[in-house]
Amino acid sequence: MTGRKRRVLLAAPRGVCAGVDRAIATVNRALELYGAPVYVRHEIVHNKYVVKTLEKKGAIFVDETEEVPEGNIVIFSAHGVAPVVHEEAERGKLAIIDATCPLVTKVHKEAVRFAKEDYDILLIGHEGHEEVIGTSGEAPDHITLVDGPEDARNVEVRDPDKVVWLSQTTLSVDETTETVDALKSRFPNLLSPPGDDICYATQNRQTAVKQLGAEADLVIVVGSENSSNSVRLVEVALGAGAREAHLVDQPEEIDETWLEGVGTVGVTSGASVPEILVHGVLDWLAQRGYEDVETITAAEEHQRFALPRELAASAGPPQRLAPGARRTRQAGSNPPAEGPT
Numbered sequence: 001m002t003g004r005k006r007r008v009l010l011a012a013p014r015g016v017c018a019g020v021d022r023a024i025a026t027v028n029r030a031l032e033l034y035g036a037p038v039y040v041r042h043e044i045v046h047n048k049y050v051v052k053t054l055e056k057k058g059a060i061f062v063d064e065t066e067e068v069p070e071g072n073i074v075i076f077s078a079h080g081v082a083p084v085v086h087e088e089a090e091r092g093k094l095a096i097i098d099a100t101c102p103l104v105t106k107v108h109k110e111a112v113r114f115a116k117e118d119y120d121i122l123l124i125g126h127e128g129h130e131e132v133i134g135t136s137g138e139a140p141d142h143i144t145l146v147d148g149p150e151d152a153r154n155v156e157v158r159d160p161d162k163v164v165w166l167s168q169t170t171l172s173v174d175e176t177t178e179t180v181d182a183l184k185s186r187f188p189n190l191l192s193p194p195g196d197d198i199c200y201a202t203q204n205r206q207t208a209v210k211q212l213g214a215e216a217d218l219v220i221v222v223g224s225e226n227s228s229n230s231v232r233l234v235e236v237a238l239g240a241g242a243r244e245a246h247l248v249d250q251p252e253e254i255d256e257t258w259l260e261g262v263g264t265v266g267v268t269s270g271a272s273v274p275e276i277l278v279h280g281v282l283d284w285l286a287q288r289g290y291e292d293v294e295t296i297t298a299a300e301e302h303q304r305f306a307l308p309r310e311l312a313a314s315a316g317p318p319q320r321l322a323p324g325a326r327r328t329r330q331a332g333s334n335p336p337a338e339g340p341t
Helices: 018-034 048-057 083-091 102-116 130-136 173-186 200-215 228-239 275-286
Strands: 007-012 038-041 059-062 073-076 095-098 120-124 143-146 163-167 218-222 244-248 264-269 292-297
Touching (some): 007 275, 018 048, 018 073, 083 095, 102 130, 102 163, 120 173, 130 143, 173 200, 200 218, 200 228, 200 264, 200 292, 218 228, 218 275, 228 244, 228 264
Parallel strands (some): 007 264, 038 059, 038 073, 073 095, 120 143, 218 264
């Protein structure tokens, strides 16, 4: 390291996107209005710090809807759910607050529309991801999952002239393009969705990390292992030329041996990562001589999403709130002494 300038290139944009911000705010607002506990089906977003913080405030995260006691509130995560999950909640007399990202909802609506028109829908995405499960559930008889270019070479459809592709919103832009090209080579009349399914935030963060990868010896991506868009950032950084790229949830996970021979460190974060975690990594690097921080801006973001209508100031309690369950209280007032009956 002797004689080499130590510096940090900080990606912009990075971190929490509009959909994630809305989802986290949804849980906080529900806790404020209705008091603890509030149940959330699956992690509201894929970030350990966020989940633990909300748990401390009274959110209870469950794997399945049937784990929520009858008559309580259940919040659906930003990744979206299949219609069958709504039906399960209704059978359990649960009050539904849907925090699905509006950009994911857009893909759901596209799936419903093309299924009604009897298209074969090729959904590009990763098997088992919550978003893919939710979208597939909108039209299970019409949707086939395509998990990368290799899958594209083997997929079968009923009518090659009536097929459309959709995608998970958090994929690698480059890999998705490669997959679409492979599909078009087999189905020349393949229809594309009316708008890009990969969300603006995913694309912007990948564009920014490409710039980091081209200049940095090491790229540190702050994010959780189950965060698809964070994992993609590591892949994109390596593809852009970074010698090393690693995913960490917090600075304690950084291995000091990664810094050997490193002059420039790139830092970014996934779309579900609060900025406090990025500051922790920057502080950790500064303590080791990487105090010079330069921001690399790839795009400006001004997108905002309103909270779910169930949480509007004039909405009152969620529509499906069962008799005997908690009722709305004014922000700042004391929570009820007892939970729902």
